[in-house]
Amino acid sequence: MREKILSAIDKNSRISVEDLAIMLGASQEEVAAAIKEMEEEAIICGYTTLINWDKVQSERVTALIEVKVTPQRGLGFDKIAERIYQFDEVQSVYLMSGGFDLTVILEGRTMREVANFVSDKLAPMEAVLSTATHFVLKKYKEHGLPLVQPHNDERMLITP
Amino acid sequence: MRNPLSNTVMKIQPSGIRKFFDIVSEMKDAISLGVGEPDFDTPWHIREEGIYSLEKGRTFYTSNAGLKELKMEISNYLSRRFGLSYDYNKEVMVTVGGSEAIDIALRAMIEPGDEVLIPQPCYVSYHPCTILAGGVPVVIELKGENDFKLTREQLLESITEKTKILILAYPNNPTGAVMTREDLSKIVDVIIEKDLVVISDEIYSELTYGNTHVSIASFPGMRERTIVINGFSKSYAMTGWRLGYAAGPANILEQMIKIHQFAIMCAPTTSQYAGIEALRHGDPDVERMRDAYDQRRRFLVHSLRNMGLTCFEPFGAFYVFPCIKDLGMSSEEFATKLLQEEKVAVVPGTAFGDCGEGYLRISYAYSIENLKIALERMEKFVENLRKKGVNDRK
Numbered sequence: 001m002r003e004k005i006l007s008a009i010d011k012n013s014r015i016s017v018e019d020l021a022i023m024l025g026a027s028q029e030e031v032a033a034a035i036k037e038m039e040e041e042a043i044i045c046g047y048t049t050l051i052n053w054d055k056v057q058s059e060r061v062t063a064l065i066e067v068k069v070t071p072q073r074g075l076g077f078d079k080i081a082e083r084i085y086q087f088d089e090v091q092s093v094y095l096m097s098g099g100f101d102l103t104v105i106l107e108g109r110t111m112r113e114v115a116n117f118v119s120d121k122l123a124p125m126e127a128v129l130s131t132a133t134h135f136v137l138k139k140y141k142e143h144g145l146p147l148v149q150p151h152n153d154e155r156m157l158i159t160p
Numbered sequence: 161m162r163n164p165l166s167n168t169v170m171k172i173q174p175s176g177i178r179k180f181f182d183i184v185s186e187m188k189d190a191i192s193l194g195v196g197e198p199d200f201d202t203p204w205h206i207r208e209e210g211i212y213s214l215e216k217g218r219t220f221y222t223s224n225a226g227l228k229e230l231k232m233e234i235s236n237y238l239s240r241r242f243g244l245s246y247d248y249n250k251e252v253m254v255t256v257g258g259s260e261a262i263d264i265a266l267r268a269m270i271e272p273g274d275e276v277l278i279p280q281p282c283y284v285s286y287h288p289c290t291i292l293a294g295g296v297p298v299v300i301e302l303k304g305e306n307d308f309k310l311t312r313e314q315l316l317e318s319i320t321e322k323t324k325i326l327i328l329a330y331p332n333n334p335t336g337a338v339m340t341r342e343d344l345s346k347i348v349d350v351i352i353e354k355d356l357v358v359i360s361d362e363i364y365s366e367l368t369y370g371n372t373h374v375s376i377a378s379f380p381g382m383r384e385r386t387i388v389i390n391g392f393s394k395s396y397a398m399t400g401w402r403l404g405y406a407a408g409p410a411n412i413l414e415q416m417i418k419i420h421q422f423a424i425m426c427a428p429t430t431s432q433y434a435g436i437e438a439l440r441h442g443d444p445d446v447e448r449m450r451d452a453y454d455q456r457r458r459f460l461v462h463s464l465r466n467m468g469l470t471c472f473e474p475f476g477a478f479y480v481f482p483c484i485k486d487l488g489m490s491s492e493e494f495a496t497k498l499l500q501e502e503k504v505a506v507v508p509g510t511a512f513g514d515c516g517e518g519y520l521r522i523s524y525a526y527s528i529e530n531l532k533i534a535l536e537r538m539e540k541f542v543e544n545l546r547k548k549g550v551n552d553r554k
Contacts, residue, residue: 008455019528022462023455157505158181158194160284160333 001026001034006043011144013047052147054139060107062091062136063114065122067102068129077101080127089117100132111135172291175284176511180495184505191534192505196333198397198478199525200452202434203445206396209437210430218429224421225413226254226405227432233439234405242365242375244388250410253417254427254435258363258391258404260420263289265359265387265406266325268415270295274324279310280513281334281481283361286327287513298323301515304483307472308335312346319354326356328376331364331476334512334521336457338476341374348379357412358386363404364477366395366446369454371475377407384409387416392431394477395446396438401431453478456524456531463535464522467542478525481509485518487545495520501544502537 004024009015017035021028038044053060069080077095084104085093092105104122108114114133123131139147184190201207225231228248235248246252255261262285270276270293278286279300290297300318302308310328330339351358358376365373377386391404404427406416420426438445457474464471464482471482484494491508498504507523509516524531 004451007451015528019459022459023528025458153199155195155197155199156181157184157190157192158177158507159196160175160177160511 001030002038002043005031005034006038009044050143050145050147052139054147059109061109061111061114062139063106063108063118064134064136065104065106065118066096066100066132066134067104067122068131069101069125069127070129071101072127080125083125083127084122087117087121089113168291172288177284177507180492180505180507180511183496184499187499187503187505190499190503190505191530191537193522193524193526193531193534194505194507195523195525196479197399197525198394198449199527200397200449202396202398202401203438203442205441206398206434206438206445210401210434213430213433218433220429222254222426222429222432224426225252225417226427227429227436230254230432230436230439231405233436234407237439238375238388238390238407242373243378244375244383244407246407247410251413252407253405253413253420254432255391255404255406255420256424256427257393257402258361258389259285260424261387261389261391261404261406261416262286262327262359262361263293264416264419264423265389265408265412266290266293266295267419268412269325269357271324273322275320275322277315277318277323277326277356279314279327279329281308281332281509281516281519282327282329282512283333284512286329286361295325296322299513299515301513302335302337303515304470304472304519308332308337308481309339309343310347312350315347315350319350319356323354323356325359326351327359327361329361329363331362331368331373333364333477334479334507334509334516335481335519336474336477336479337472337481338368338371338373338474340371344374344376344379348376348382351385352381356385358382359389360386361389363389363391364394365390367450367453367478368476369450369457373476387412392435392438396442397445397449398431398434398438401428401434403427403431403435453524456526456528459528460522460524460531460535463531463539467539468546469542478523480522480524481519482522483519487542488549489545491517491520498538498541502541504534504537504541506538 017028017032021031071077072079081093089106089108091107094103096103106114118131118133231248231252234252235246238244266289272294274295275298276290276295278297279302287297298318300314360376377383377388387406387408389406392398460480461471469482474480491510495506495508507521509519
């Protein structure tokens with residue numbers, strides 16, 4: 001039941017408990033309880049909206065920063081990751097395999113703002129060995145959904 | 161000038177769907193719940209394989225029966241999904257959609273005057289294709305109270321000395337009915353005893369909600385008397401690719417391939433390459449789409465029952481077939497008025513045979529959002545009808 005709920009709301013978090021219950025063939029109480037549990041267990045961590053900010057007037061830049069760090073004894077990478085993700089402008093932090101350790105995705109209003117964050121906040125951290133900042137030029141797809149107008153239904157209206 | 165036309169062809173009625181389509185297409189902003197094809201795009205990896213085959217210049221005919229790799233994949237698929245075993249070399253052929261397979265199966269087997277049993281409501285092509293092949297269609301009128309399954313009694317009643325073929329189409333378009341192993345087991349011995357051949361149209365076999373589809377060919381004694389017809393249109397959302405197949409005993413397939421060879425040559429090569437990819441790596445796509453259909457199905461049945469319409473639970477395909485008999489109008493009248501007043505298009509049950517009277521085919525090959533809007537309008541329409549009915553009686 002949990003997984004069915006999750007995969008249903010993964011792409012559309014606005015769906016009501018009532019509809020969800022009908023679609024999954026369960027009772028409303030059952031669905032509501034399962035959602036509440038998953039919220040409490042931080043399986044469901046929030047409900048966000050997928051916005052194509054490129055279409056909105058306000059200026060916004062996204063940067064992807066490769067960070068090399070020194071892991072700390074007993075805490076591994078978690079401590080340094082936490083120090084980084086606490087910043088509001090940080091959107092995502094991932095621990096990576098391969099040539100660097102952390103991917104930090106940052107959102108700022110201008111390139112200068114991002115640059116300042118890297119030079120003033122991120123790079124000076126003791127555990128941070130190096131950073132490489134890449135700016136996003138255009139977003140095509142996020143969270144499994146293309147950031148374009150859905151195409152029209154081109155099927156014939158009635159077919160056998 | 162002499163009459164250039166064939167009397168046989170002239171006598172065939174145009175499909176009821178065609179008629180309704182003409183009315184609908186004049187309504188610009190109608191919401192349609194009338195289509196018989198998936199709303200999903202063909203999964204990208206399958207499309208990509210088709211594009212790649214074009215890039216590689218694979219633009220030639222294939223052998224008549226289809227690409228060897230595709231026939232092998234079809235044979236593997238039928239075995240892994242339904243426990244059917246067919247020699248890809250002699251017992252499998254690739255066709256232009258399931259519809260071609262139906263046509264050539266009938267043409268390969270019918271002698272003039274042979275009777276073909278057609279349980280209705282059903283897909284629109286069985287009846288005319290039988291006539292074109294020189295056969296005599298014998299309609300079995302399936303009943304709502306049997307959930308539109310073919311019963312042993314109805315089958316027995318319809319068999320005569322001349323009966324040769326039974327067309328079985330489950331999961332069913334338009335009713336959404338399925339026949340379980342148990343349901344089928346009740347008719348298998350009749351089919352064998354009366355020496356019938358079954359054309360089993362299993363195009364919706366991947367779209368069952370509950371039990372996995374059971375092919376009648378998997379029953380002992382049925383393999384040698386069954387042509388299994390299936391295809392890629394519904395399961396992989398590939399209607400426009402026109403790709404289907406037939407599997408059956410070599411002696412029948414050989415003759416079907418002969419007709420196909422002269423009439424068609426081969427199924428589109430690009431589609432065949434895409435089909436290989438679909439069968440090799442398409443299982444997760446099928447599952448994803450089936451889950452989505454299943455959710456919409458529950459939603460639709462729930463909403464229709466909330467309107468007070470009788471609606472048996474359909475366990476296959478992507479249609480529900482609610483009954484409107486208590487609303488005091490014919491299916492066609494209902495569909496036409498619903499279209500005019502609320503701009504929602506559904507297909508009158510009569511498009512699939514006379515016994516579809518009193519029913520509507522509603523497709524759920526639409527997003528939930530779309531279904532919601534359409535059903536709200538339909539609910540309003542039904543409520544108004546009921547109110548009117550009460551006032552009329554006063």
